[in-house]
Amino acid sequence: MKQAESTPTLFSRLRVVLVETSRPGNIGSVARAMKTMGFGELVLVAPRFEGALEHEEAVAFASGAQDILANARIVDDIGAALEGINFAAAVSARLREFSPPVLTPRALAGQVAASPELHTALIFGNERFGLPNEIVERCNVLVNIPANPDYSSLNLAQAAQLLVYECRMAALDGQRAASQVGFHGEAASVAQIDGMYAHLEQALVAVGFLDADNPRKLMPRLKRLFARTQLETEEVNILRGIARQILARCPPRD
Incomplete structure (x- = not known):
């Protein structure tokens, strides 16, 4: 029993990273989405406006999740945002020619929930431009939401809500992705x-x-x-x- 209790759960192993976010309301909404699903670690990479975590609109949209904003970090680049991470998942609606393996949110959630050695970052790009190729290429997987192909547009906070929901369900239910093999050693950062x-x-x-x-x-x-x-x-x-x-x-x- 003691060994099981000492194993870190996905709730303590998951980090949400927002890259160059333009709208303070989206930052607050993502914080709210995270808190409703039991996750707490938020990192912002070079947001495109000053005072992102204290902005009036961010605080208002957080709606009770101000503690997530208060504990969030702002860093200058993706390298700093991924310190301590050994499994990075880029979330993008746009598939790339040289992207890492592509997973659905549910498959991603099952994989990371079933692997206690994985310290995972969900990386979301700018509302208009998404994630640059150089960030996607350094990630372990690309997460693509299988939305309606005729209208696949999702707001940043909606996408984040969907991902953290799937991660919560996988963490609670012990779901595993069908193709997950598991690591025998420490995952490389x-x-x-x-x-x-x-x-x-x-x-x-x-x-x-x-x-x-x-x-x-x-x-x-x-x-x-x-x-x-x-x-x-x-x-x-x-x-x-x-x-x-x-x-x-x-x-x-x-």
């Missing part, structure tokens, strides 16, 4: 995986497999490939060790 990509790119340039001046789509394709594997820390270390040995034998070209 986003920062560890980013470091691996940089190291691997250096090695590929050194051996002449990647032309740094004309990289084409090689690195996005490799990122998509590795995103499907759900890398563990030890696996990242192995890949970096391979890159290190390549660079020892083939120093970077000038």
